[in-house]
Amino acid sequence: xxxxxxxxxxxxxxxxxxxxxxxxxEDLGVLRAVQVEDDGSVVATITPTYSGCPAMTSMRxxxxxxxxxxxxxxxxxxVVLEPAWSSDWISERxxxxxxxxxxxxxxxxxxxxxxxxxxLVPTRRAVRCPRCxxxxxxxxxxxxxxxxKALYRCVRCSEPFEHVKEI
Ligand SMILES: [Zn+2]
Numbered sequence: 794x795x796x797x798x799x800x801x802x803x804x805x806x807x808x809x810x811x812x813x814x815x816x817x818x819e820d821l822g823v824l825r826a827v828q829v830e831d832d833g834s835v836v837a838t839i840t841p842t843y844s845g846c847p848a849m850t851s852m853r854x855x856x857x858x859x860x861x862x863x864x865x866x867x868x869x870x871x872v873v874l875e876p877a878w879s880s881d882w883i884s885e886r887x888x889x890x891x892x893x894x895x896x897x898x899x900x901x902x903x904x905x906x907x908x909x910x911x912x913l914v915p916t917r918r919a920v921r922c923p924r925c926x927x928x929x930x931x932x933x934x935x936x937x938x939x940x941x942k943a944l945y946r947c948v949r950c951s952e953p954f955e956h957v958k959e960i
Pocket of ligand 1: 922923924925926927947948949950951952
């Protein structure tokens, strides 16, 4: 990586997720690459967490604004869909940040070879209470304040908490 690329990457890596601001786009695994072209323009490559995620437009705008603010006048954001984002891409630092803010980090993402089975019952997850660490939690809602989170209540300490889903 060239020095200019590193500077631009460092700036872009500090942009936070609009829905989970304790996570940077780097922590989230959304920021794939940042490159400074020969003409000085910057190309940031991102992969959306899931298709149709309403936060994507904000992420794009925030990246452009932040890079421009750091002196990169010409900024382009490319969206790459392949390989698809997985919650496994959330960094260890990101997982610790989620826990520190009372959110339960996703477990290992499911892997499918071939067709993805669809079921009508809620997905079973190994969830740990971010307050007391108990692994016994009851699902209260499959959807939280954003579609990527489910709501649980700890059976031991009664803490309600959000769990970032595995995908
Ligand atoms: Zn608990």
